Amino acid sequence: MPGGKDANDGYARVQFVGTTGAGKTTVLRQLIGTDPNKERFPSISAAKTTICDIEVILQEGNFSGVVTFIPRARIRQYIAECVLAAITSSIEGMVERDVIRKFLEHSEQRFRLSYILGNPLLLRESDNAELLDEEDEEVQGEEESLISQEERDDLLAALEKYLAQIAELAKVSHAHLAQAAAELDIELGKASKQDRDILQELVEDQLAEDDHFHSLIDAILDDVELRFSYLNDSELECSRDGWPIKWSFSTSDRDQFIRTINRFSSNYAPNYGRLLTPLVEGIRVAGPFAPEWWETESPRLVLMDGQGIGHIADSSSSLSTSVTRRFKFADAIMLVDNAAQPMQAAPCAVLQSLVASGHESKLVLAFTHFDEVKGDNLIGTAARKDHIVGSFDNAARAIGKSFGRESELSLLRLNPDRIVFLSNVQKRVEAKARFTLFELNRLIDVIMSTITPVGPVQYRPIYDVANLVLAVQKATQEFHDRWRGILGMGSRSGVAPEHWTRIKALTRRLGNFQIDEYDALRPVADLIRLLQTQISQFLNSPLSWSPEIPSDDSEDRQVAIDTIKKEVFDRLHELSRTRVLEEKVSGWVEAYEHRGTGSTRIRARDMVRLYEEAAPIPNEMPGPDANEFLFELRELIAQSVIEGGGELLGWSRTNYESVIES
Ligand SMILES: Nc1nc2c(ncn2[C@@H]2O[C@H](COP(=O)(O)OP(=O)(O)O)[C@@H](O)[C@H]2O)c(=O)[nH]1
Ligand SMILES: [Mg+2]
Structure with missing residues (x-):
């Protein structure tokens, strides 16, 4: 699993998410205490810098690093x-x-x-x-x-x-x-x-x-x-065709370590022509890193940074599965956002995804660039904070409208403890920067608090999965509408058609490389998002509860439902990838290979058919496919309900548990 550490080992895993350029890597640097001028690890910049996944583990012992490469x-x-x-x-x-x-x-x-x-x-x-x-x-x-x-x-x-x-x-x-x-x-x-x-x-x-x-x-x-060839052979592992897969390195010398590892993450222009950065898939680093301003024993942290959420047209776009599939590994999901332009489309898409998937209780918000929040009516720290919290409240309210009042409340509960404000964190934070120092220390406390174990689920929601048809119909309908729009096949969705070269590139990614996205074209993630959104609404209203109904806005209620949502989300990642991609590889290859005039339309028609097979709308397209898909989803949700501590109508947990144990 990411982190290379087991759960319950006292380490808090933090996943950084947010718009490209928000300051994710900058905050990560603060938490690992690398010098912004001398060490500059990992790289930051106003341009898109972090292009691979970077993971840093704060632990005693040598500095070590493992780098993996794109095939x-x-x-x-x-x-x-x-x-x-x-x-x-x-x-x-x-x-x-x-x-x-x-x-x-x-x-x-x-x-x-x-x-x-x-x-x-x-x-x-x-x-x-x-x-x-x-x-x-x-x-x-x-x-x-x-x-x-x-x-x-x-x-x-x-x-x-x-x-x-x-x-x-x-x-x-x-x-x-x-x-x-x-x-x-x-x-x-x-x-x-x-x-x-x-x-x-x-x-x-x-x-x-x-x-x-x-x-x-x-x-x-x-x-x-x-x-x-600049790499030391002895530490290099290659595939059969001689292409490097993995390179590893370990030393007790911090300077040497940083200098070496920077070759893989640097964007330093004088070394253009020698940098390996674009070839890197992931970097995992461990060592005795610690923030200078943290006074007690070094915090046990696993920090996961990655590519930012670029190219989001509006908050209803899907996040990449490379982001969402990590939610489950994280104890804290840190949404980093630029306080000077707070809560635009990308952070709102993150909030939606977290709420729908039941992960909102992991959320921590870090607003960087607090030094740049200015305005005639924004005099004093309190006014500047209020201004930002106001935009967060608005985002929470908008989510409440589509996801229900409980979701809105659980987001609003994050304020004030889970929101921090950071000024000038791209520089070394001096002792006189008392406000930011206080916030950074608070940030670590908040992160560490996320690994406090929660008690067993008190209340069990009861569902009837026979009532799912409507939810699945809505989700699949919307999915096909969206893609008809993208493919320029006429649709009510209002989604703008994409250029055929991008569609073609997508078919190539899916068919030849089994990669589930091209830029912001993300069919696998779209299907997950649309199903999860509908199913989460279904889960928000159980038929009844056992042993009794929790009060409406209680956290217990939210915890119980979120646990099931997380189970569903995890399983949907597999289902969507299997149905849209893995079972359709040859179809995608064929769609890619059309040549000559008119091939764009033929390709688009191929894709519509692939999608209809992958996610048929129940009852609307007669035939066994649609029912088989509905059955598969029912099964998936029934499993999630049980694993997540809920119950199904006409079914007894006591019986289930005794069967499992025997
Ligand atoms: N003024 C100011 N600039 C910041 C702050 N935090 C980050 N930056 C700058 O924001 C830019 C993007 O930061 P980076 O960490 O690379 O963003 P990422 O794409 O989210 O990882 C860099 O130019 C940083 O120097 C801050 O608190 N104040
Ligand atoms: Mg970055």
Whole structure:
């Protein structure tokens, strides 16, 4: 399990969630006590920095680290998508600077080739200080630059070669395109959006057949693989094809440790061309870290940081399963939010997900950037706090409207104990910063309080799973509506259609890599969210209670229902992944492989069919599938109710327990 530690070992596991740039990693640094200027671990910045999962365990002994890497096939795919984007932008007549950007920075996957291969714009400058300022002022510091002039020349030569090949491929594609456009009677440059889509499809199909395109990707992949040679072989574990899987390291020397581990998490521009950051899947670190300002024995913490919640259109978007499947491992779920723009779409989506899944009692809120909260009417700390708490209350009220009064109350109960305010935590917190020091200490106390064991469930809610049809109907209906919208197939959902290249990329992720999302396109997470939302409402109103009804707004009531919601949520992750992805792999591969004009529509129709099979609407689509799905869900919820300490109508817990024991 995440944390590498067992439950009940006195360690509090903290999962950091929040918008990209909110300050998650900054707060984590404060809790592990790494120096913001000298050590700078893990990396922070205004840009999207944390792209892998990072876990830090505060414990005695040596400093140790384990780094795992993204498999070769996925890296190759990222490279292919980057090269394709660069070629397309070149055909569209973008300036060189933009073509380079497309090549070196994947727009959706936060995969930055510039970190690994270098950035020609920086390398062409003999003195790159000026450009560095433009990149990110914070990536400068005391970190040493490892790259010699000779190496810089080599990097630049390789990059110029790749760019020349991209330009060459773009030229060939363009000629091909002009011919196709003439045949289709489309005037290049004046093409309508739909015509442009057709032309782009042609470019992709033509490149897929072009050996030069593939050998360019292979050359870049080889170049990328060479960067692993900076690692010490003895600590490296490789897969059969020689691609590194895992690297580990241990030392008692803190400086050496930080310097070494930073190679995997750094975004330090002077080392572009040598950084391994984009290849890293996860980093787990353990060691005698402790915050300077914490006076007693070092707190026992496991801190889990990861990619922020980017690209959320509105609070009804689904969070990635990589975030939600960790909820169950966490004792505290720390929502980090920027106090200067509090409670926007992403944090609200987090609140909704926590409430629906019964995890809201784990919530701790940390508002960073408190130093930036300003306004004519915001004089004094109390007014500034009130202003932020006000926006939290509004979010809680909005959730109350759709999830019920109990949910609203349980969120409101978090104030004031579970909300902290932090000023200037990106810097070292000096003794005179009494307010923030007080809040940080309070934060640790609050986190540690989350591992106090709760007593056994007092009250048992009783349900009748025969009443689920309506909930499942609503959820599946909404799921199909949403995806018809995304696929541009006409829908009432109001969801905007996505560009076909993104849909195609999604089918590739699902079919070839068994990854359940592409950017914010998340069918597996959507199905989980929609089912969980409906089922949580079903669970909010039990038929009756045993041995007696708890009072309406009592915490006991909430605890009992939440326990069952958590069970459901956990199981829905498996069910949704199995039905939408694992049982449909060949269907996704087929959907991806359609080529030629009109393939976009064929692909969309394929997907609608895959979704209908994965999550049929009960009673509306006659046939055994729909019922089988409903039965499976009933079974899942019945199990969750029992495991979560509830009861089913016409069923006795005493009998069940005696059967289990015998
Ligand atoms: N002024 C101010 N800036 C902060 C504070 N906390 C974080 N930052 C800055 O916010 C930016 C994003 O922080 P980061 O930890 O990388 O965000 P993450 O994406 O949530 O991990 C960085 O530039 C930090 O220096 C704060 O309390 N005050
Ligand atoms: Mg971060």
